[in-house]
Amino acid sequence: MCGIVGFVGKSKQAKDVLLEGLTRLEYRGYDSAGIAVSDGDRINVVRRLGKVRRLVESIGETDCLGTCGIGHTRWATHGAPSERNAHPHMSCADEIAVVHNGIIENFAELREELEGKGHVFSSDTDTEVAAHLVEEAYDGDLLTAVRYATSRMIGAYGLAVMCKEEPGRIVVTRKDSPIVLGVGEEGSYLGSDIVALIDATRDVVILEDEQYAVMTADGIDYFDREGAPIEPEITHIDWTLDAAEKGGYPDFMLKEIHEQPRVVRDTLAGRFSGTEITIDELSLTRTELNFIDRVYIIACGTSYHAGLIAKDLIEGWARIPTEVEVASEFRYRNPIITPTTLVVAVSQSGETADTLAAIRDARIKGAKVFGITNVIGSRVARESDGVIYTKANKEISVASTKSFTGQVVSLTLLAMLLARSRGKFNQNQTRILFSELADCADAIEQVLQDTEQIKDAASVFEGRESAFFIGRGMGAATCYEGALKLKEISYVHAEAYAAGEMKHGPIALIDEGFPVVAVATQSPIYDKVVSNLKESESRGASIVAVATEGDTSICDVADKVIYIPKVRDAFMPIVASVPLQLLAREVAVARGCDVDQPRNLAKSVTVE
Numbered sequence: 387m388c389g390i391v392g393f394v395g396k397s398k399q400a401k402d403v404l405l406e407g408l409t410r411l412e413y414r415g416y417d418s419a420g421i422a423v424s425d426g427d428r429i430n431v432v433r434r435l436g437k438v439r440r441l442v443e444s445i446g447e448t449d450c451l452g453t454c455g456i457g458h459t460r461w462a463t464h465g466a467p468s469e470r471n472a473h474p475h476m477s478c479a480d481e482i483a484v485v486h487n488g489i490i491e492n493f494a495e496l497r498e499e500l501e502g503k504g505h506v507f508s509s510d511t512d513t514e515v516a517a518h519l520v521e522e523a524y525d526g527d528l529l530t531a532v533r534y535a536t537s538r539m540i541g542a543y544g545l546a547v548m549c550k551e552e553p554g555r556i557v558v559t560r561k562d563s564p565i566v567l568g569v570g571e572e573g574s575y576l577g578s579d580i581v582a583l584i585d586a587t588r589d590v591v592i593l594e595d596e597q598y599a600v601m602t603a604d605g606i607d608y609f610d611r612e613g614a615p616i617e618p619e620i621t622h623i624d625w626t627l628d629a630a631e632k633g634g635y636p637d638f639m640l641k642e643i644h645e646q647p648r649v650v651r652d653t654l655a656g657r658f659s660g661t662e663i664t665i666d667e668l669s670l671t672r673t674e675l676n677f678i679d680r681v682y683i684i685a686c687g688t689s690y691h692a693g694l695i696a697k698d699l700i701e702g703w704a705r706i707p708t709e710v711e712v713a714s715e716f717r718y719r720n721p722i723i724t725p726t727t728l729v730v731a732v733s734q735s736g737e738t739a740d741t742l743a744a745i746r747d748a749r750i751k752g753a754k755v756f757g758i759t760n761v762i763g764s765r766v767a768r769e770s771d772g773v774i775y776t777k778a779n780k781e782i783s784v785a786s787t788k789s790f791t792g793q794v795v796s797l798t799l800l801a802m803l804l805a806r807s808r809g810k811f812n813q814n815q816t817r818i819l820f821s822e823l824a825d826c827a828d829a830i831e832q833v834l835q836d837t838e839q840i841k842d843a844a845s846v847f848e849g850r851e852s853a854f855f856i857g858r859g860m861g862a863a864t865c866y867e868g869a870l871k872l873k874e875i876s877y878v879h880a881e882a883y884a885a886g887e888m889k890h891g892p893i894a895l896i897d898e899g900f901p902v903v904a905v906a907t908q909s910p911i912y913d914k915v916v917s918n919l920k921e922s923e924s925r926g927a928s929i930v931a932v933a934t935e936g937d938t939s940i941c942d943v944a945d946k947v948i949y950i951p952k953v954r955d956a957f958m959p960i961v962a963s964v965p966l967q968l969l970a971r972e973v974a975v976a977r978g979c980d981v982d983q984p985r986n987l988a989k990s991v992t993v994e
């Protein structure tokens with residue numbers, strides 16, 4: 387949710403590294419930002435309400451000088467967005483500075499206890515207790531004091547702590563919240579995400595839960611929860627910083643939408659042997675695969691929508707009953723899980739707290755858990771029995787686009803594998819399907835070349851505050867994602883329905899000019915979709931239809947048509963989602979919205 391950074395060097399100014407890192411991590415939260423830098427005598431703190439840009443603008447040449455510092459960009463949980471609640475937080479004597487990502491669940495008891503001992507708090511946050519706990523325990527060794535503080539804290543934390551008495555040292559730890567560290571030519575770096583340090587080094591350490599790191603200008607030492615030194619595992623990162631830059635596009639979202647043909651190709655690379663779908667990471671034998679008698683797909687938000695699409699494929703092809711569940715509900719519902727249940731956890735970030743909790747729950751109940759994530763070394767990757775990476779590369783825009791495509795393609799491969807293992811497809815059918823799946827990359831490219839039809843369709847939303855997205859079968863699942871995209875970035879209220887449901891209530895909302903977006907591509911139920919559209923048209927709706935190229939009859943019912951190339955119905959969502967992403971962006975831009983950083987949201991949701 388929040389982003390944290392840290393740097394200790396010999397000569398480079400820490401503030402430059404921190405502000406650059408925070409700018410790259412801003413997708414994690416943008417309610418407020420702040421840095422703390424030690425000048426050797428004291429810790430100087432600057433915090434600002436709003437985006438990192440406001441912080442950057444308010445720090446002058448001569449402010450915050452020093453080569454050791456920590457920084458934070460916040461997505462508010464406890465305590466409203468305000469300067470007083472912005473991190474870093476300080477202890478009473480301004481000697482301990484703390485930045486934190488996560489939630490300290492027992493902060494109220496700790497605060498009461500600390501106030502009883504005379505500590506004076508200056509914010510409404512849960513984080514501030516960490517600064518006072520460290521202050522309370524500090525007796526000349528920051529690592530020992532931080533270990534004491536974390537032993538008292540219940541909840542999730544990625545924590546970086548500085549002490550006035552130990553300039554040039556930062557103590558870092560984590561529990562259920564990501565921390566990445568690395569050493570570059572200029573010093574030691576820390577971030578909530580690799581993008582904060584990738585400029586400096588490609589060899590990073592992904593800190594494990596309850597491990598500690600002590601950063602100095604000379605390097606980083608690692609310790610276990612008992613304080614004993616440990617040798618960390620180094621992970622080499624092979625993607626480049628391009629992923630964290632806009633590359634000539636006006637925003638990350640548009641750039642990421644345009645990357646989708648590459649995502650399809652990369653996600654499929656090496657997945658077909660010529661005769662078989664290969665997902666070795668699943669680590670299940672063919673016999674184990676055949677014993678699977680139920681699949682649960684658990685995810686949140688866009689990842690959940692990818693799961694809805696996969697349900698039709700797994701049930702349709704492999705004939706295995708498949709449930710798709712919002713992770714935050716799954717874990718409190720006592721679902722039926724046995725050792726022959728396959729749980730598929732889908733998460734772009736691999737950090738989503740609800741999805742992680744559901745994974746843990748499923749494993750305790752004996753299920754095999756297969757993760758689909760975009761982030762190497764993320765918790766979903768580490769806590770699953772097997773993992774497939776979606777090859778979307780870093781996704782910066784808060785609204786997921788290319789990672790969704792990577793997820794749908796990965797889930798499609800899984801459905802094909804399950805069907806093939808049960809003998810539902812022969813080799814030739816598998817080959818044809820794989821080839822048609824690969825062709826979706828070209829189909830998306832074609833959609834991206836003709837965006838005039840999408841710009842034209844966006845005019846339907848002028849002056850409107852509400853819209854429906856309707857489709858049937860996989861078209862309905864595609865609409866759920868289209869509606870989410872529209873509401874999260876343009877703030878236009880949008881609801882998606884299975885088109886046949888409109889007449890059971892929602893149609894009452896239709897009046898003259900009400901926007902209805904329909905996925906009406908060629909499929910066995912095309913005629914049913916068209917008749918549902920007629921019901922809305924006759925009540926005055928302005929209809930935008932995503933249709934298959936060559937379908938001229940759709941113009942009889944639709945005011946605007948966005949054509950996409952013909953692909954197999956099973957693969958339609960991969961292609962049809964792209965114009966819906968572009969449409970949402972077009973509407974958002976026309977309304978003057980910040981498409982990359984929509985209000986109230988953050989890229990990864992590490993709190994329940």
Ligand code: M6R
Nearest residue numbers: 687688689733734735738785786
């Ligand atoms: O990282 P995850 O895939 O687990 O995130 C799940 C949702 O928070 C995420 O998909 C969210 O809905 C996006 N803002 C959608 O664009």
